[in-house]
Amino acid sequence: MADFPAVARQPHSAYWRSLGDKAVASPNERLVLDLIWRRRAASRADLVRATGLTAQSIMRLVDELIERQLLRMGDPLPRGGRGKPSPAIEIAPDFAYTVGVSIGTDSVSTALIDMGGKVLQQTYVAVRDFDANGLVTLLRKQINDYVRKYKLREERLFGVGVGITGFFVGDGARVNPPLPLERLALIDLETLLTRELALPVWLDNDGTVAAVGESLLGAGRWAANFVYLYFSHGLGGGVVVDGRVVRGSHGNAGEVAAMLPMQKLERPTLEQLRSMLEDDGIAFPDIGEMLASFDPNWLACDRWTRQARRALSLIASAAAALIDPDAIVFGGRIPYPLAQRLIDEITIDNLARRGRGRPEPRLVPAEAPSDTAAIGAALLPFKECLFG
Known part of the structure; x- marks a missing residue:
């Protein structure tokens, strides 16, 4: 492999730009690439409608991206009515x-x-x-x-x-x-x-x-704004606003466990579930082994879910108030049945006024593939x- 020089934490865009125009996209190119990536395919007319750019600008952007081999022409898109079908514009996967x-x-x-x-x-x-x-x-x-x-x-x-x-x-x-x-x-x-x-x-x-991963392959396809809860050895998360991940000043945006009052509410983690199983005489050396043998009928799952209710209701309520997201996604390494069981237990604090409360986010299990x-x-x- 080529001997790439070491780089500092953030300047990858500048680094790739030094390699040439093929490596980094301009703002309008990003807009076009992102739309096509999410839709899997689009026509030039689709891109004009979705971006608000002129037909001439879209034609120029698409032609340049095809020339640089980031895009390719696919089969004609189906269309209603008369007229010749428009060719699909697709990401060039290779x-x-x-x-x-x-x-x-x-x-x-x-x-x-x-x-x-x-x-x-x-x-x-x-x-x-x-x-x-x-x-x-x-x-x-x-x-x-x-x-x-x-x-x-x-x-x-x-x-x-x-x-x-x-x-x-x-x-x-x-x-x-x-x-x-x-x-x-x-x-x-x-x-x-x-x-x-x-x-x-x-x-x-x-x-x-x-x-x-969730923003590009899962709930992000319908939720531009969401909070992601990551269950593993600890409890972490991520925040997506207008389709972009928010890192924060120190890279720690989404540290949802820090919302919990110290010494008052335990963090609902998969390591905690493993410990509860051990108390029941079901021992695993680590989380990976536990998940490989996961059984939703374990009695510890019920105890863990009930114990997690208050902490996760607090986190969901705070996230809803601070971010006003479309969704709160329960993901990480948590099995789907356990995520759904948690969702059924959680209540968002939402005081009604004139008989109406704030619109609430959807609470959903992660939709992206496993090992997100x-x-x-x-x-x-x-x-x-x-x-x-």
Whole structure:
């Protein structure tokens, strides 16, 4: 692979721009690419109506993006009435590929996707107590395996997105993860991985990257504004406003567990559920093993749901008041039946006036494919440079 120089935390757009116009899209190009990506296909007339740009501007933008191989012409779109069908304009999926990485307390999962959003392969490796050297060795192997298996050309591998559980501290480049990831704590992991993998790397917390995945592949298709709750070893999340993920001043927007009063309400986490199961004599070494054997009929699920009700009702009420979102999405590693059970228990504080309360967000299980953090991480390079 090419020897890419190390880069600091935020300037990837400038870095890619230095590689040439093919790597970064202008604001109007982003608008067009994002619309086509979400719709899967569109005509020039569709783009004129959706963007408000002139037909001449759309024709020029589309022609240039086709010439740069980011778009391609597809089969004619069906249409009602008379007249010749318009050719479909589509994302060119083989323009670029990215690898997404999700670093959890008990595992590392990776995903390879093309620019059309198709997940070509996902790989899950159960690991515990690993350090930066072990992580680099594992990721090199995974990336090289993907390159060989799919015969990827070097210049088509756009970059690597990484999601890790924890929050950012200091200059926003160092993650403070839970205790099981002690040996990755407070390291400038993005710069280290960029250097060691010889590829540009985007790093964010797992809740934010999962929200990116949900915005492009799940509820974000109908909800421009949503709060994403990420259930795993801890409780995190992400915030999407007008289709774009909000990171905040320090990269910690969406840290929903911080809303809970200390010492008064326990954080409803999957690690807490694992502990409750252990009290019932059902022991698992980690969350991954628990989820692999998940049974919605476990008595601990009922106790966990009842105990989580107050905390999650508080978080949902605060999110509804602060963000006024279309939806609150229950995702991360939580199984769908358990997410639905939580949703049925939650109440949003909404004092009526003149017999009417505020419009409330929909509470929904995550709609994006499983392992959203790895897929969302894979989408980070595209989101940064080309979409949205």
